[in-house]
Amino acid sequence: MATSDEHGETSVSPKEVWAVADDAHIVVANIASPGSAMNIGANAKVCLSFIDIFVQKGFKIIGTATDLKPSAPEFSKWAGPLHAMVGDCFPIPSVFVVCATSVHRIIAPSYAFYPSETTEESQVQSALRNYGAHRRVGHD
Known part of the structure; x- marks a missing residue:
């Protein structure tokens, strides 16, 4: 996931646990991404990429993200699929809810x-x- 801070400095950070929540949203577990959380707080624009590295095809998703903490009323709705995936392996201190604004195919x-x-x-x-x-x- 690519984010940028309040000065436009970009950062890319791999995300291990994510799920397609519905036709417009992807939810990403914030397992160890304080930089991504800080950047999303300053600039909600994000870019996700999903690539099959062998076939060399995938998707780029551009959208806006919200960093939801467990205290948010809708946290369990978004975090539920992620908790089901990780069980007790990882704590999830927050989730990044990405609302896709555009989707593009990526091919080599x-x-x-x-x-x-x-x-x-x-x-x-x-x-x-x-x-x-x-x-x-x-x-x-």
Whole structure:
């Protein structure tokens, strides 16, 4: 998730636990993100990106975020799916409720520059080869 402070200084921070709440909202657990919380308090504009790193396709979501604390009446509504995911593994001191204003597809340039030879499988094989990764057979 990308945020920026009151001076426009940008910051990107990975988020481990999130859920699509409805057609317009994504809720993100604030597990260890005091910088993101502070930035959202100063500037509600955020950008989320979700990428399948092997297929090299995904989505960019632009929107505004609210940092909800447990004292907020609607906290349990938004935090419920996240608590179900983490159980007792992580405390969730607040949740970032992102209201999407636009959604854009992200694709690697190879799909546009070499459309006849670029497939999802060719992208996966290229990533495996280039990054020395290996697929585990029988695992998701």
